[in-house]
Amino acid sequence: SQQGEEDPQALSIQEGENATMNCSYKTSINNLQWYRQNSGRGLVHLILIRSNEREKHSGRLRVTLDTSKKSSSLLITASRAADTASYFCATDVGGADGLTFGKGTHLIIQP
């Protein structure tokens, strides 16, 4: 089963609104990362939150991590049409085991 499960699978909102995406995982992690992917393109690293952190900000992005619930959320404030993309959470258990990605949330920002 997937380590990272995200919801919603798709989200459509109006420009200027906030978008919230959630991710749940199953095992203990070293850190959790969020990535963005424009259609058919590469993955762009957005933000990393370590297991001992609860919240992190980067520009219009806010990430929370609740290790007791094994969940994380990504909030994009004041959304823009250019934010339209797929967003993936990925868990890192440390070492060179690679990331385990969730299914992703496809975000559409309506102008």
Next chain:
Amino acid sequence: AAGVIQSPRHLIKEKRETATLKCYPIPRHDTVYWYQQGPGQDPQFLISFYEKMQSDKGSIPDRFSAQQFSDYHSELNMSSLELGDSALYFCASSATGRGGYTFGSGTRLTVV
């Protein structure tokens, strides 16, 4: 700043042929990872190398192999290609202890 370079960007092969994908990690990154992303799917971890030694294997078919060379570039070799191998193949690199991976733009492999 230099990013992770992958080549080729696009590749079309016929069934049962062989393909080789190349990845040039960011200088001084000590770990390289390969991922496969099928159409509409999430990326799946295939294999990783730490300091030129294979470190971990994920869901990599036996028909695939990979290696990392003395200059740290890595190659993913895929033989007896099947239609289901059509996907985006990403390489990523990281530096131990720094967290965060840098992904290449990917190679889109189409098997016909």
